[in-house]
Amino acid sequence: MPQDNRALRLTWRLLTAATGLAIALAMLFPLVWMVATSFKPEPEIVSFPPRLLPETFTLDNYIGVWERLPFTRLFLNTVVFAGAVTVCSLLLDSMTAYALARLRFRGKGQSSSWSWCCSWCPSRSRSSRCTTCWPASGGSTPSRASSCRG
Structure with a gap:
């Protein structure tokens, strides 16, 4: 009987691993397709039937991006903006975290509840509709949290 249990566990592990591998490959395939397509010339991209690997390897698509767009300037703007936002x-x-954790003040529980509620809202809705998470009556628990969807 213990031998059957081992065989069942081994079968279950193999089945789980195979399923996980299949899901991982299915999720990685679009990325592989995109990268492979970026190295193909345009006639090969639109040809039928499509092929995964390029017949003729080319870097013209990458060179074209650098020539047509001010890519270095756009990249620098992104790095500067992301860095400034991160530092701020x-x-x-x-x-804020120190004040909420260490200091005692009136409404500490309510502000923590409000902060927790709004952290579950999508960032798009934080500026306009997230106030519906917090009851207008000044209660201490979030209400209508399901209305905080984007």
């Missing part, structure tokens, strides 16, 4: 967020969020 770290500075302001760490001060």
